[in-house]
Amino acid sequence: MPARSSVTVTALADIATRDPIQLQPRTSFDNRRFSPRQLIFQQGDPCRCLFEVLEGTVALTRTLRDGRRQIVELLGPGAYLGAPIEAHHAANAEAITGVRVRLCPLREVEQSPALRDKLSRQIIARVEAMYELAVVLGRKTAPERLASFLAALVEDSEARSAAIRIELSQADIADHLGLERFRIRWNRSLRFGGSWRTRLA
Numbered sequence: 001m002p003a004r005s006s007v008t009v010t011a012l013a014d015i016a017t018r019d020p021i022q023l024q025p026r027t028s029f030d031n032r033r034f035s036p037r038q039l040i041f042q043q044g045d046p047c048r049c050l051f052e053v054l055e056g057t058v059a060l061t062r063t064l065r066d067g068r069r070q071i072v073e074l075l076g077p078g079a080y081l082g083a084p085i086e087a088h089h090a091a092n093a094e095a096i097t098g099v100r101v102r103l104c105p106l107r108e109v110e111q112s113p114a115l116r117d118k119l120s121r122q123i124i125a126r127v128e129a130m131y132e133l134a135v136v137l138g139r140k141t142a143p144e145r146l147a148s149f150l151a152a153l154v155e156d157s158e159a160r161s162a163a164i165r166i167e168l169s170q171a172d173i174a175d176h177l178g179l180e181r182f183r184i185r186w187n188r189s190l191r192f193g194g195s196w197r198t199r200l201a
Contacts, residue, residue: 030102030103031054031100031101031102031103032100032101032103033098033099033100034056034095034098034099034100034101035095035098036095036096036097036098037094037095037096038094038095038099039092039093039094039095040058040081040093040094040095040099040101041081041082041089041092041093042089042092043062043063043088043089043090043091043092044088044089045088045089046087046088046089047082047086047087047088047089047106048105048106049082049103049104049105049106050080050081050082050083050103050104050105050106050108050109050119051080051081051082051093051101051102051103051104052078052079052080052081052101052102052104053075053076053077053078053079053080053081053099053100053101054077054100054101054102055077055098055099055100056076056077056095056096056097056098056099056100057074057075057076057095057096057097057099057167057168058074058075058076058079058081058093058094058095058096058099059071059073059074059075059093059094059096059172059176060072060073060074060075060081060091060092060093060094061091061092061094061175062091062092063092069175070175070176070178071172071175071176072091072130072133073091073126073129073130074096074168074176079122080119080122081093081101083119083122083123085123096167096168096172097167136148136177137177137178142177142179145177145178145179146173146177146179149173149176149177153166
């Protein structure tokens with residue numbers, strides 16, 4: 001799923017495609033699978049390794065004391081979780097779909113200038129996506145937020161004529177866009193360069 005906006009999955013696959021640097025299989029690397037809705041790590045957990053998303057979609061979330069949740073990022077294949085910026089994770093990482101990740105000990109990151117460079121470029125791209133999300137949440141109306149989210153999903157020209165499967169639940173989309181839980185029926189007011197309608201069950 002291509003991602004050009006913070007309101008959809010930041011797959012960062014385009015960076016991975018252009019960049020031949022990949023984590024090479026070694027005995028110190030470990031692949032793990034997570035079921036939908038399973039926590040990969042929690043806010044406050046120690047940062048002991050780097051996670052590379054190989055399959056699926058991961059949500060980074062923060063939760064208020066009253067239980068309200070904000071999805072701050074949606075990440076797909078090619079993205080790294082748990083960059084060693086701080087000693088502890090600043091957010092929860094939750095598997096939205098079935099997820100497979102590759103674990104890399106931090107010492108491997110420290111010994112690889114190429115991987116550190118790749119991480120730096122990913123972090124820059126994700127900060128830019130955060131700026132976009134701040135504009136969406138701070139200045140756009142509820143219909144505009146939803147329209148931005150859907151438009152990002154069909155931004156790719158090949159996807160405009162194809163059905164798009166949205167793996168997120170209504171609650172996930174609401175928590176990402178700062179909205180109350182909602183239900184969308186066939187809506188003729190949401191149009192993207194022509195007649196385009198959507199329905200979320």
